[in-house]
Amino acid sequence: MIFELRQKKNKFLEETYKKSMKELNGFYGINWVKNTPKVFILNSRDDINAVKNEKTEDWVVGWADYGNNIYVLDYTKMKTESSHKDGYSKDQYTALIKHELSHLFLRILTNGSYIPTWLDEGLAIYTSGQNNFKIEPEKFNQFLNFYSKHIEKDKTVYYESGFFVLMLVKRFGKQKLIKFLKSLKGVNNKKEFDNLFSSTYKFKLNYLEVNNIYTK
Ligand SMILES: [Zn+2]
Incomplete structure (x- = not known):
């Protein structure tokens, strides 16, 4: 081509x-x-x-x-x-470019380690400001479906993952998140990821524990 x-x-x-x-x-x-x-x-x-x-x-x-x-x-x-079909506003287009650039930054920071799709997209959505164009969920009930793929039936990883990252930053701080991302070097699969997450954040990646913190 x-x-x-x-x-x-x-x-x-x-x-x-x-x-x-x-x-x-x-x-x-x-x-x-x-x-x-x-x-x-x-x-x-x-x-x-x-x-x-x-x-x-x-x-x-x-x-x-x-x-x-x-x-x-x-x-x-x-x-x-x-x-x-309504096109993009300038703000939406700015966020789109920032979203894609954000993926590249995350790759540099984590250097080829295992990253769940929800975290990859969640960070790109959060850092680009795309949460501003989305409706905040009352509770999380689907982002954890997306570890290695983008779409499952009609649900997408883009709905909730940015708000989960927002929660991590709001409740636990940005520094902890960056430190966690850097500590992912050598992590190869979901199990290793989930273990490192729960030992860092002191809660498990299931909706019960996630929503417990979210709605507190
Ligand atoms: Zn993306």
Whole structure:
């Protein structure tokens, strides 16, 4: 497959990028200033499928790869090339870019260790401010379905996981979370992850114990 590349000059995108990198460096405690991520803007569903090498769902409008690149659908193509028929506001689009960049920061911090999908997405949602566009759940009852996949029937990992990360930060602090993420090096599976989580946070990853803290 052959693609034609061109640099894009766009003040809104450049400022969004700069601000996101600064804030994510601050959150993750990293100083990523050299070989910073590249952002690729795609113009159609067709291009998304070709670059991603799969037939994507129509809600997929961005992703991060394993080579420090992120890919997002063009701001003006949301209505026609995705299921987001109302389009994205500038704030939503800013959050989308920050979400994808956040995935790259987490990969650097945890260096290839096992990360449950709910934590990967939860951190990207929380750090990008996407919780602001979602309804806060009264209780958690589904994010733990997502350890190694994104979708189960009609439920998605994006509903609750950002609010669970918010709870961890609010109740236990950001430093503890960053320390926990760094301590994941060498963790290879769900069992090891869950054990490390409960010894760090002193509660188990089940809805009873999670909601106990959430509703307290
Ligand atoms: Zn994501």
